[in-house]
């Protein structure tokens with residue numbers, strides 16, 4: 001099985017970007033270890049703090065964030081970072097070539113039940129002429145990402161990553177401590193009979209999403225003339241991993257549950273990196289009005305509605321909005 005660096009060189013990834021990716025992955029190996037030991041080392045449960053999104057931070061959120069922040073800011077490759085757990089973007093090296101946005105532990109409500117969680121990251125090139133401390137660095141669309149990926153802390157620790165040459169999957173081999181390539185060029189099947197949505201929000205959705213889901217639920221006897229299955233992991237990283245591996249549609253639509261949030265998921269460190277991975281695997285990733293990766297960001301913590309997965313099913317869902 002191929003090791004990480006040769007697989008990236010095969011895709012003509014620059015040495016600087018390879019070094020940055022290795023830096024991120026060094027932190028994920030430590031996070032993977034800390035997650036596995038959390039019960040034994042007093043890292044379960046919540047802190048007394050909230051992040052800027054008003055969510056209570058888990059102890060592991062804080063540890064994972066600090067690990068990533070420290071290695072990235074010390075690396076010399078990074079001009080600035082933004083994280084779900086940081087109020088604002090954080091300046092790094094003025095000469096750093098890259099910007100990294102990350103969700104250190106996605107799905108943190110799963111921590112306490114030993115269920116799927118993961119780290120999501122997105123890399124852009126830094127803007128020359130814009131200072132490291134200036135949040136305007138991050139006002140770059142998802143189409144400008146040079147790398148995106150996630151590490152899933154499940155039964156295996158898995159890396160799924162793209163640098164724009166397909167979406168590849170790796171497994172952390174604990175015998176030598178590195179990630180090994182297990183599948184090149186994941187391809188999402190165009191058709192599916194599986195959907196993922198938090199059904200408890202049904203009454204808050206807009207009419208088109210209500211109608212679409214009602215038709216899926218009607219099964220063989222309904223207009224879709226086939227039965228659909230439903231899955232919800234409550235960690236985007238786990239749901240997208242399933243979609244990348246066996247197809248499906250995943251959505252967190254706009255709802256009126258909390259008028260201050262247009263959608264729940266965050267553009268910069270959830271929706272954009274997942275969109276890059278999904279598109280590179282032949283799927284679609286959109287809002288009800290357009291491609292997610294074309295959104296010009298206005299804020300590092302901005303939220304967005306997300307509909308992604310198997311191409312034909314995403315198009316079908318969109319047809320309910322037109």
Ligand code: AFP
Nearest residue numbers: 105106107108109198234235236237
């Ligand atoms: P955290 O990163 O704060 O744990 O949020 C996880 C998440 O944003 C996303 O990964 C899930 O798809 C979604 O929340 C789950 O939302 P519900 O709590 O509504 O099921």
